[in-house]
Amino acid sequence: MTYQIVLLPRNDYWKWVKASRDYVLAFGANLTPDPQVVVRSSLDDLVVTFPDGPAAFPELGNAEKWLSALAPRLRLNPIPASTAEEFYAALQPRVDAGDPFGEPKLPISLVWPTDYPVVTQPFGANPQIYGRYGLPGHEGIDFRALSNTNVYAAAAGEVYEVHNPPGGHVYGIHVRLRHGGGFKTSYAHLACPLVRVGETVGAGQLIGKADSTGASNASHLHLLLKKEGATARGETRFPRDIIDPTPFLIRPTSAAAKTVPGWNWPAAKSLLGAVGRPRTSCARATSTWRSAPGWRPSQSRERTAATRFDV
Numbered sequence: 001m002t003y004q005i006v007l008l009p010r011n012d013y014w015k016w017v018k019a020s021r022d023y024v025l026a027f028g029a030n031l032t033p034d035p036q037v038v039v040r041s042s043l044d045d046l047v048v049t050f051p052d053g054p055a056a057f058p059e060l061g062n063a064e065k066w067l068s069a070l071a072p073r074l075r076l077n078p079i080p081a082s083t084a085e086e087f088y089a090a091l092q093p094r095v096d097a098g099d100p101f102g103e104p105k106l107p108i109s110l111v112w113p114t115d116y117p118v119v120t121q122p123f124g125a126n127p128q129i130y131g132r133y134g135l136p137g138h139e140g141i142d143f144r145a146l147s148n149t150n151v152y153a154a155a156a157g158e159v160y161e162v163h164n165p166p167g168g169h170v171y172g173i174h175v176r177l178r179h180g181g182g183f184k185t186s187y188a189h190l191a192c193p194l195v196r197v198g199e200t201v202g203a204g205q206l207i208g209k210a211d212s213t214g215a216s217n218a219s220h221l222h223l224l225l226k227k228e229g230a231t232a233r234g235e236t237r238f239p240r241d242i243i244d245p246t247p248f249l250i251r252p253t254s255a256a257a258k259t260v261p262g263w264n265w266p267a268a269k270s271l272l273g274a275v276g277r278p279r280t281s282c283a284r285a286t287s288t289w290r291s292a293p294g295w296r297p298s299q300s301r302e303r304t305a306a307t308r309f310d311v
């Protein structure tokens, strides 16, 4: 639960209160003209919203610096505004959008790519293992996905690579998508791809079946996210523009989770008949795909052992 205090200037206090009225009613925030009240608050998940103008809090100097020095645990939400009118104009779009903190929109959102709402290895985990391959940790997110269960595109995009058969690459059979904004995703260790190079896909579209091909010892989906130029710009500790998908991932709610029979069973206890049996058999899907018009084998790249860790 996030608690919010709106800290307002003492000068013309009631004018500021009036400017904040719709916002406070919409989001249930508390108002105070007293910075000490904010600093003394011991709530854990407290956001302080305040007008950030040169003359707003003359007694504090720079309110943002003052608050972060005295109460470093507070989450500060300064709003550029020197007058109550400006404050009102800045708050109103947030009221209309139902968005109290005006969070900047994420440049990409990733829908959950499997039928199992379980992460089996987070991004950055096990640096001692991945260090051997020149990586500061696990270079993607591993999702639970039993053999031959569905793998979905995490975002809308275009298929730019399908690696099949599995040989010659640490990712085995895998699919790579290009999205807007310089983002790319890869889906590794598949049983089979269900898309072709050049095809456009929607977010949540079925693009393959999961398995354990390549360097993997149990069926799962490895999702990799790249952002063009991220390594060169110092936005990531990882090489090859690999970034952490976690902040962009939309967690499935129980209602939204894609359901397969028994999806919430622990993998070890799942019955193959209930969970593991593919809805579309991989072999059949593959043969359909191979005979599809326009299919050209050269579109699927084979890699050599020398490029094994070219993730």
Ligand SMILES: [Zn+2]
Binding pocket: 121, 138, 139, 140, 141, 142, 221, 222, 223
């Ligand atoms: Zn992985």
